Amino acid sequence: MPNLEVKCSRDMESYFLENDGELLRKLHALLKDHKSLDPVTEEPKNTVLRNRVATTLTPWTFCIVGDEEGPSKRVSVNYALGDKPDRKGPLGDRLRKDLGLDLEDVIVNHLSGKYQMEEGREYTMVSETREVNRHHYNDKPRKKAAARPKNVEPNSNPDKPAFEMPPGAINTHCHVNSNGMTPFPWSDDRKYDPAFAPWKKLEELDTFLGFSGEVIVAATCHGTDNSYMLNALRRANGRAFGVAFVDKNISDEELAGLDAAGVRGVRYSYVKRLTNPPPPEEMVAMAKNLKRLTDSGKLKNDWHIDLYCEAADLKDLESHIKAIPIAVVFDHMAVPAVANGVDDPEFQRFLQLFRDKRSCYAKLTCPERLTGSSKPEDWMKVLPFALALAKEFPDHVITGTDWPHPNMKDGQMPNDGTLLNRWIWEVAGKNGDTLKRILVENPRHLFNFPDSAMAK
Numbered sequence: 001m002p003n004l005e006v007k008c009s010r011d012m013e014s015y016f017l018e019n020d021g022e023l024l025r026k027l028h029a030l031l032k033d034h035k036s037l038d039p040v041t042e043e044p045k046n047t048v049l050r051n052r053v054a055t056t057l058t059p060w061t062f063c064i065v066g067d068e069e070g071p072s073k074r075v076s077v078n079y080a081l082g083d084k085p086d087r088k089g090p091l092g093d094r095l096r097k098d099l100g101l102d103l104e105d106v107i108v109n110h111l112s113g114k115y116q117m118e119e120g121r122e123y124t125m126v127s128e129t130r131e132v133n134r135h136h137y138n139d140k141p142r143k144k145a146a147a148r149p150k151n152v153e154p155n156s157n158p159d160k161p162a163f164e165m166p167p168g169a170i171n172t173h174c175h176v177n178s179n180g181m182t183p184f185p186w187s188d189d190r191k192y193d194p195a196f197a198p199w200k201k202l203e204e205l206d207t208f209l210g211f212s213g214e215v216i217v218a219a220t221c222h223g224t225d226n227s228y229m230l231n232a233l234r235r236a237n238g239r240a241f242g243v244a245f246v247d248k249n250i251s252d253e254e255l256a257g258l259d260a261a262g263v264r265g266v267r268y269s270y271v272k273r274l275t276n277p278p279p280p281e282e283m284v285a286m287a288k289n290l291k292r293l294t295d296s297g298k299l300k301n302d303w304h305i306d307l308y309c310e311a312a313d314l315k316d317l318e319s320h321i322k323a324i325p326i327a328v329v330f331d332h333m334a335v336p337a338v339a340n341g342v343d344d345p346e347f348q349r350f351l352q353l354f355r356d357k358r359s360c361y362a363k364l365t366c367p368e369r370l371t372g373s374s375k376p377e378d379w380m381k382v383l384p385f386a387l388a389l390a391k392e393f394p395d396h397v398i399t400g401t402d403w404p405h406p407n408m409k410d411g412q413m414p415n416d417g418t419l420l421n422r423w424i425w426e427v428a429g430k431n432g433d434t435l436k437r438i439l440v441e442n443p444r445h446l447f448n449f450p451d452s453a454m455a456k
């Protein structure tokens with residue numbers, strides 16, 4: 001481990017060019033090519049800052065690599081990405097916030113490699129301002145989060161619908177995910193890193209496909225932090241409603257706030273590979289609370305429970321579901337075991353539940369997820385399940401795309417246009433009236449989308 005001297009700022013440029021020109025080139029390339037979207041406005045972001053950063057980075061970047069003597073043999077890597085210290089604040093923080101770009105990772109990886117730093121030793125990183133005001137900060141070693149699988153990007157070349165989409169169609173199951181950066185970080189408990197899926201992209205895609213409204217369902221990767229979804233609802237300006245994950249101790253006032261922001265449901269996931277499921281009693285208590293708040297006028301709209309579970313979970317959940325006094329909407333037809341066919345007792349139990357509790361709804365979605373395949377031929381194995389539901393409960397079925405298709409692997413990622421042409425159109429029996437019922441009338445009624453001239 002070399003002991004490197006701290007250079008004064010006047011010498012930084014030559015110091016760096018001499019010692020770490022490669023790192024600088026990497027940083028410059030990153031900044032030059034970086035095309036971030038601002039997570040708040042979802043617009044391409046702040047070129048002025050990017051240019052300024054690229055030109056001022058060199059003289060204001062330096063690093064100190066030291067090896068403190070002592071029993072702990074602590075290694076410190078102090079790097080600084082300086083704007084001039086009296087300007088708006090540490091540049092590293094601003095880059096992270098403004099451009100969604102984390103240079104720390106790049107720098108740490110580079111320095112770790114270059115100086116053969118070891119895993120398990122302590123690293124401290126301080127930005128220039130923090131270095132200057134070091135006594136104000138108690139910089140902790142960076143928390144090393146376990147690596148999570150990174151989701152595949154959704155298909156960016158959707159086919160056009162080959163049939164006429166009815167005006168007023170609602171995509172009742174889709175998601176938005178931030179890029180994980182400030183101010184919309186992902187949950188620490190998440191089980192995957194999602195693909196960046198901003199409202200802007202969803203709106204563009206859905207408009208192309210012929211949808212005119214969305215139900216944005218909270219994805220598990222954001223935990224109970226609904227801020228990114230709420231940001232999307234604000235931007236959607238009445239076009240979309242939301243379904244949230246909430247903490248069981250959420251206050252009436254917070255629920256009223258979500259109601260005013262366009263949230264219309266609370267999601268419960270019993271899929272163990274994605275979440276740690278709460279006791280079903282919590283779901284029932286929440287539903288009763290929502291009913292009480294709607295009855296008393298504290299919530300201005302009807303809410304529903306969005307339930308993500310698999311066919312095998314129904315046996316344990318059934319009695320609880322029946323105790324829910326508001327609508328229950330099942331994601332992906334409660335994930336039937338496709339290979340077992342529609343006569344499978346677990347799917348029959350699902351149908352029976354719809355007969356016993358009339359306020360159940362099924363999302364006829366995700367043939368790609370249920371088959372693990374992006375091929376429409378494979379989706380036909382799921383069709384009998386959707387048709388059985390659509391035939392017996394024609395007013396209780398809705399559908400959607402599930403964009404951006406969380407956790408689909410290579411070879412499973414569907415084309416959203418193909419989903420319309422080879423799934424939704426098939427589910428409707430290639431009948432325009434049935435299609436209108438599933439895409440327009442049922443969802444608009446269930447979620448109380450405002451009646452638009454287009455919907456009728």
Ligand SMILES: [Zn+2]
Pocket residue numbers: 173174175217402406
């Ligand atoms: Zn989904």
